[in-house]
Amino acid sequence: MSDRLLGAVCVVVSVAMAWAAQDYAAAISYEPVGPRAFPLLLASGLSLCGLWLMLRPTAGAKAFSAVPWQSTGLCAAAVLIYAVLFQWLGFSLATALMALPVGMAFGGNWKQSLTGGIALGLVMYLLFDKLLDVVLPTGPLSAVLGGS
Amino acid sequence: MEVLQHLAAGFGVALSPTNLLFAAMGCFIGTIVGLLPGLGPINGVAILMPLAFAMKLPPETSLILLAAVYIGCEYGGRISSILLNVPGDAGAIMTALDGYPMARNGQGGVALSISAWSSFVGSLIATIGIVLFAPLLARWALSFGPAEYFALMCFAFACIAGLMGESPVKAALAALIGLSIACVGLDSNSGVYRFTGGDVHLSDGIQFVVVVIGVFSISELLLMLEQHHKSTGVITKTGRMMFNTKEMAQTWWGTVRSSVVGFAVGVLPGAGATIASAMTYSMEKSLTDTEGTFGKGDIRGVAAPEAANNSAATGSFVPMLTLGVPGSGTTAVMVGALSLYNITPGPALFTQQPDLVWGLIASLFVANVILLVLNIPLVGVFTKVLSVPNWLLVPGIVAVSSVGVYAVHATTFDLVLMTGLGFVAYLLRKQGVPMAPLILGFVLGDMMEQNLRRALSISNGDAAILIASPISVGLWMAASAMLVLPSLLKLLTKKR
Numbered sequence: 339m340s341d342r343l344l345g346a347v348c349v350v351v352s353v354a355m356a357w358a359a360q361d362y363a364a365a366i367s368y369e370p371v372g373p374r375a376f377p378l379l380l381a382s383g384l385s386l387c388g389l390w391l392m393l394r395p396t397a398g399a400k401a402f403s404a405v406p407w408q409s410t411g412l413c414a415a416a417v418l419i420y421a422v423l424f425q426w427l428g429f430s431l432a433t434a435l436m437a438l439p440v441g442m443a444f445g446g447n448w449k450q451s452l453t454g455g456i457a458l459g460l461v462m463y464l465l466f467d468k469l470l471d472v473v474l475p476t477g478p479l480s481a482v483l484g485g486s
Numbered sequence: 487m488e489v490l491q492h493l494a495a496g497f498g499v500a501l502s503p504t505n506l507l508f509a510a511m512g513c514f515i516g517t518i519v520g521l522l523p524g525l526g527p528i529n530g531v532a533i534l535m536p537l538a539f540a541m542k543l544p545p546e547t548s549l550i551l552l553a554a555v556y557i558g559c560e561y562g563g564r565i566s567s568i569l570l571n572v573p574g575d576a577g578a579i580m581t582a583l584d585g586y587p588m589a590r591n592g593q594g595g596v597a598l599s600i601s602a603w604s605s606f607v608g609s610l611i612a613t614i615g616i617v618l619f620a621p622l623l624a625r626w627a628l629s630f631g632p633a634e635y636f637a638l639m640c641f642a643f644a645c646i647a648g649l650m651g652e653s654p655v656k657a658a659l660a661a662l663i664g665l666s667i668a669c670v671g672l673d674s675n676s677g678v679y680r681f682t683g684g685d686v687h688l689s690d691g692i693q694f695v696v697v698v699i700g701v702f703s704i705s706e707l708l709l710m711l712e713q714h715h716k717s718t719g720v721i722t723k724t725g726r727m728m729f730n731t732k733e734m735a736q737t738w739w740g741t742v743r744s745s746v747v748g749f750a751v752g753v754l755p756g757a758g759a760t761i762a763s764a765m766t767y768s769m770e771k772s773l774t775d776t777e778g779t780f781g782k783g784d785i786r787g788v789a790a791p792e793a794a795n796n797s798a799a800t801g802s803f804v805p806m807l808t809l810g811v812p813g814s815g816t817t818a819v820m821v822g823a824l825s826l827y828n829i830t831p832g833p834a835l836f837t838q839q840p841d842l843v844w845g846l847i848a849s850l851f852v853a854n855v856i857l858l859v860l861n862i863p864l865v866g867v868f869t870k871v872l873s874v875p876n877w878l879l880v881p882g883i884v885a886v887s888s889v890g891v892y893a894v895h896a897t898t899f900d901l902v903l904m905t906g907l908g909f910v911a912y913l914l915r916k917q918g919v920p921m922a923p924l925i926l927g928f929v930l931g932d933m934m935e936q937n938l939r940r941a942l943s944i945s946n947g948d949a950a951i952l953i954a955s956p957i958s959v960g961l962w963m964a965a966s967a968m969l970v971l972p973s974l975l976k977l978l979t980k981k982r
Contacts, residue, residue, distance in 0.1 A: 358680075364678060365677070370942050371947070373673040373680060376938065383658070383662045384659070384662045384666065387655055405712065406711055417884055418906075421901035424901050425896075429889070436885070437881035445875070446877025451881075454878040458878070462882075462889070470541050
């Protein structure tokens, strides 16, 4: 992805913003500037920046060549799945499950990552939920962990 | 004298057992976050902010904790600079230049203790600077109307765009993205829902915590995947731990000079610790380096940038506390923390919330004493943290971040949004788009729009009000200078 592409994306986003904002109007207007002006101002600024980047790109296409896409994708997916399962599986189980792929992407073997994840899930649950009074979901383990 | 009374009351707040405990905790956590390469003050403050709120800490305690983390990071960054030659945070880059050679010469202990000392002096001088200048600035800022405020915020953006990153266009882009994210949700003036797509979760706007954690925790971790520094180079033989009076005398004036410069740089929006330490290092080099020893393990080259990055970090509290306009990413996150408590920072804060402001200022003094105590005798404990493997550390950070996001609203939606924003932020950062202007835009978005609309309401739609007062004209001129000067300087140096 180069600066040109980034610029093009910005222009597209700003057009979408402007299109969405054109209908914003107050039912009863008692001030000269309504809810529409500021978003439109931002959209025009955004499209100007986008055009600038398209016409005068600075960085080459190098930025992404060194990215370890496999592990980056794996980590991003693991965090997304973690986010979805967090409430349903409960903090401890979800954390153990997330730590396995993420830990392995950061150089641990599967045994280390799994043990680390289980330890994190339990220790942090006790620390936050029991000690610091930050309520966390317990999921299927609620009977064991004595959660609410 | 009035100031001293306020300060005394502030110490009353800062020295209460709870606040003292949280300041000490913040110092400890901050030092650790600071020394871990890849994580800096902004990440530490971002991750701890929702937790402090979820623990139902009162606002002043929460702010004291976050400030202690911030200052602690500036102390901690030097440890890995000196022992590992990998700066723990951006403000400690210059420290590695002379700190690591010193450690290789078996003087690691001296480098660590003198840098802790100069960090302490830097913070102390900057905190005294806050006490002297902040109330004056706040009183002056009370006369600001909406038009002046709008100009002031534009000035802050101009500073950040001009001083940070290589491309001002990308900084402007980041600020605009931040401002646009802030538009999402209910417009309080007219009752119109903007950019919500009819989704209930978005009707209140995107939560600050979600944006901050996504941008500074999730995207940071994805970037960490690309760092392949091997932790083989930790120097364990540190030799004599304490600096002697001769070394102290040798560094003293450089430390004081750098602290004053650092404070001035820190107060200016956009500059901050990284620029301050680089500036003072080259300043000291040209002033005192007669034998060409800088870069080869000169103790003065360790003391100066450390004093500067701490005083700049402390100085960056000034615009946040007095104007309500944060000058750096980290203080922008703190303003967001205050907004969780429905406190809007600004010049009125000094009169309306004296306990909060003066408690924070007093706690900066307290935190520095704690940090000096933590960082000279206990430095060995902190170096152990460097051996925690990433496969344990990173899942831990993901978990803590998610706990923070979940704790504020307890919805899966926020967690998913955090991941999505984190990934987008990652792509933007790969393109060289800086994140500090984005977060500043997000924090200031609502305030900026409100002030613009209020100003135009006063003038009944006439845009001339924006340049009606001498203060706003001055601010607009300063803002354009900030945008133009760096590129002009670049052009001039290129021609030579």
